[in-house]
Amino acid sequence: MIKLSRTAWNNVIIFSVMGMILLLNITNNKLFPEGENLAAGAEKTILGEHAVILTLRIDHLLTVERVGKSWRSEPVNDNDQLLEQMMLAWQQSAGYVLDAPAQIYSTNVINVTIGLAGENQEIALRLYPMNDQLLLHNITQNVWLSLPIVLYQQLFPSALLTREENE
Helix, strand or coil, X not given: CCCCCHHHHHHHHHHHHHHHHHHHHHHHHHHCCXXXXXXXXXXXXXXXXXXXXXXXXXXCCEEEEEECCEEEEECCCCCHHHHHHHHHHHHHCEEEEECCCCCCCCCCCEEEEEEECCCCCCEEEEEEECCCEEEEEECCXXXXXXXXXXXXXXXXXXHHHHHHHHC
């Protein structure tokens, strides 16, 4: 049996910890790669898989802010469940990456700005509702997404938006 001195054991521990750190970094990079596949046709979430929304502004109609684990809207809205569902839709919805369209024939452009935790700059989005799809232009990243038109009601619940317009 080999007997190691105190300094030798310290070196063994240091190299073991360094090896574990390298192993964790390598597996983390394989599980969560830095560069996303942004080729046309690839599926991508609107905000990123691990993004945490702090604020969301839809034109001048609605502003939503995170307060702890719940949401507060301005103008004040008493339908917390609908607000929670809307924010969950923004967090989890995904679409397919598109090449930039040559022309867009839509007069109903919706401007959305989103503040994320850990990000200095807000994300600026433009949404174009079409007959069969919802086009999303992430201005900050210059990425175009095609979303199913059924997401329109989840991202922009009429009960939240029309109520504020009438008041």
